[in-house]
Amino acid sequence: MSLFRKASAIFGKFDWKDPSFLTNLVSALLVVLGYTMPFGRKLLQNMGWFALSGAVTNWLAIYMLFERVPGLYGSGIIPLKFEEFKRGIRKMMMTQFFTQENMRRFLGSSGALHFESDLLL
Numbered sequence: 151m152s153l154f155r156k157a158s159a160i161f162g163k164f165d166w167k168d169p170s171f172l173t174n175l176v177s178a179l180l181v182v183l184g185y186t187m188p189f190g191r192k193l194l195q196n197m198g199w200f201a202l203s204g205a206v207t208n209w210l211a212i213y214m215l216f217e218r219v220p221g222l223y224g225s226g227i228i229p230l231k232f233e234e235f236k237r238g239i240r241k242m243m244m245t246q247f248f249t250q251e252n253m254r255r256f257l258g259s260s261g262a263l264h265f266e267s268d269l270l271l
Contacts, residue, residue: 170209177201 180198184191218226228235 170205173205174202174209177205 177198180194181202182198184193184195184198187194214222214225215228216226218229
């Protein structure tokens with residue numbers, strides 16, 4: 151089995167236009183250019199390594215939010231706590247954005263529309 155097929159089996163469908171892939175590719179090219187350029191070697195190498203480490207770290211963090219990794223505490227937290235997240239987000243939206251004052255400001259103070267406070271909570 152080829153490396154591409156193994157990666158596809160693990161990570162799903164591969165898209166060349168994916169922004170994270172392009173970021174990883176550019177950062178890897180900076181590392182390679184840093185080793186081959188006669189001038190500015192250290193600068194290009196450092197930019198490439200820092201960009202690549204940041205990109206890989208971000209990819210791993212996002213991957214671990216949604217996928218369970220055996221042996222790593224906290225991985226797969228979104229599927230495990232999905233209902234709790236939904237309730238928390240709903241409560242935050244209703245208490246922070248849909249207050250009487252915000253609704254009056256948004257709809258105007260014409261008084262034609264009246265909202266009961268228990269509808270908002």
